[in-house]
Amino acid sequence: MPIESTQSVADANLVLNTIAMSHYSEKIRWLLDYEQISYREAARTPVYHSFPALIKGKRGQTTVPFIYRGKTCIQDSPRIVKWLGKEYGPLQTLPERYYDEIMDVASRFDAIGKGVARYLYYPGFEHKALILDMWTRFATPREAKVIRAIYPIVKPIFKAKLKINATDVARAEVKIDEAVQWLEQRIAATGTYLVGDQFTVADITAASLLAPLACPKEHPIYGSAEFRDKMAPTNALWKDRPGLEWVRSIYTKHRGTVWQEQPKAA
Numbered sequence: 173m174p175i176e177s178t179q180s181v182a183d184a185n186l187v188l189n190t191i192a193m194s195h196y197s198e199k200i201r202w203l204l205d206y207e208q209i210s211y212r213e214a215a216r217t218p219v220y221h222s223f224p225a226l227i228k229g230k231r232g233q234t235t236v237p238f239i240y241r242g243k244t245c246i247q248d249s250p251r252i253v254k255w256l257g258k259e260y261g262p263l264q265t266l267p268e269r270y271y272d273e274i275m276d277v278a279s280r281f282d283a284i285g286k287g288v289a290r291y292l293y294y295p296g297f298e299h300k301a302l303i304l305d306m307w308t309r310f311a312t313p314r315e316a317k318v319i320r321a322i323y324p325i326v327k328p329i330f331k332a333k334l335k336i337n338a339t340d341v342a343r344a345e346v347k348i349d350e351a352v353q354w355l356e357q358r359i360a361a362t363g364t365y366l367v368g369d370q371f372t373v374a375d376i377t378a379a380s381l382l383a384p385l386a387c388p389k390e391h392p393i394y395g396s397a398e399f400r401d402k403m404a405p406t407n408a409l410w411k412d413r414p415g416l417e418w419v420r421s422i423y424t425k426h427r428g429t430v431w432q433e434q435p436k437a438a
């Protein structure tokens with residue numbers, strides 16, 4: 173259960189489409205869990221996610237998360253946040269008086285999400301078994317078999333698409349470092365929370381997008397020993413920085429259980 177909860181909105185028709193290790197997906201999952209908005213999680217396997225995301229999202233994008241209810245489908249996490257605010261609000265984590273500031277702070281951390289993924293996959297791709305385990309975590313047996321078979325083809329395509337190369341990883345490192353510094357200055361000025369004196373979507377976004385670097389123990393993937401060990405050379409750079417300590421403490425205070433119910437393959 174979330175540690176602090178608000179109203180419960182029963183809506184079994186709300187379906188959140190995710191990829192298990194996606195930090196943008198974790199952001200929306202956390203928001204729904206915290207606000208106690210009932211939903212079902214449809215876990216998509218990478219590669220298999222592309223076509224439904226493209227068709228349902230209708231934005232020329234293949235990204236998760238996307239969320240649907242009946243005929244309405246919203247793709248892109250900031251758009252999902254806004255939509256949830258309208259449809260299920262008022263949300264405790266999206267107070268009206270701080271709305272613009274929350275969105276502004278959240279967008280800073282949304283902007284480093286791809287860099288964080290790039291940064292982790294760079295060493296991560298040396299560990300085929302780990303990547304395949306993460307990619308097939310909720311896959312059907314058939315999907316898992318196919319992904320393992322086509323991995324040698326998918327890997328270079330994925331590397332090119334996400335720009336996993338030394339130059340772009342170095343750029344990502346600078347951007348992540350700037351974001352971590354900004355976060356640290358902000359917390360030093362405001363105390364525990366990024367906007368106002370309460371836990372908001374700004375905190376959820378910053379903590380989710382940095383979680384793969386901070387490896388909070390509450391997260392079944394990012395907090396696993398294998399993920400920490402294999403990504404350790406990457407994380408070493410920021411591991412003990414106050415910014416990543418903050419991420420871990422926010423997880424401990426406010427995340428509750430990730431995957432109270434195990435998601436099913438979509």
Ligand SMILES: N[C@@H](CCC(=O)N[C@@H](CS)C(=O)NCC(=O)O)C(=O)O
Nearest residue numbers: 194195196234235236237248249250
């Ligand atoms: N701006 C998007 C970015 C989402 C994103 O990059 N998602 C990644 C997973 S963390 C993804 O779906 N990658 C696979 C793809 O682009 O096909 C959002 O905030 O939802």
